[in-house]
Amino acid sequence: MPEHSDLNWEEYREAIRGMRFFDPHIHMTSRTTDDYQAMFDAGIVALIEPAFWLGQPRTGLSSFKDYYSSLVNWERFRSSQFGIKHYCTIGLNSREANNEPLAEQVMEILPLFLYKEGVVGVGEIGFDDQTAAEEKYYRAQLELAKQAKLPVQVHTPHRDKKNGTERSMAIALEHGLDPAWVIIDHNNEETVESVLDQGFYAGFTIYPFTKMGNERMVKVVERYGPERIMVNSAADWGISDPLALPKTAALMKMRGIPDDVIKKVTYQNAIEAFGQSGQIDESVFANGLAIDQSQKMNGNTILRGGQQPRIAKDSLLIK
């Protein structure tokens, strides 16, 4: 197998033929149908879409309601039409926690969504600017997670990351959460050791061009091993790569990392962590989700006039 990482994606794909992936952090609402098809073709069988902010602040409670509702309804349906099982986490994101009058109202409706089928955690919550309001609603949502017996997906800040990550963990422990139920996300080489040492799950987001690239990710797995580590794309409306997970798996394979290790960090650990919600049945997607694009939801379909449905009822994977 070649040792270079300057191969193109077509060449990479050969390395991961037959593998399956679970992306535990991706914002599909912001992505296109081409992305869904490419993800399916690359072996992604299931994903988690965390609730987050939309690039501009929402002005009222109804927009939150409609957004949460879309995560458990339409986006889940849309994903299923591309052969990918869709789960979500529900929460008030850190940025919008700073609008306290609105945040109060959002807190009241969160329980209406947290108990719905396919909701596998409270997320993504935590710190952005590390303000007092962010801390207040982070704490309140940790309590909601305890009540609902759901894992927590924690967004760590991009500025002052080390301090923000430590604070996030200390507060979760203070509220009596079991660290094995808390996924600390957006780690880097500076934060990973403390996260793992304290018993939390460590999520890594592969960002194109900046921060955590997948060469660095391979080195993290070589150094720390696969336990409680999970890779994600966090792809959203910004510059991001919805294939970050399979591309990282391919790079790991080419660097000689064993298949069972790759499987843990790109599939199994995420299922273990978020499966504690009782909402993930791996058998639903392990052998491929049946696709029938002729289905409709409330009379709506992903097909446009004259389009033929793509139907692959049996197994998945790379052609």
Ligand SMILES: [Zn+2]
């Ligand atoms: Zn996110």
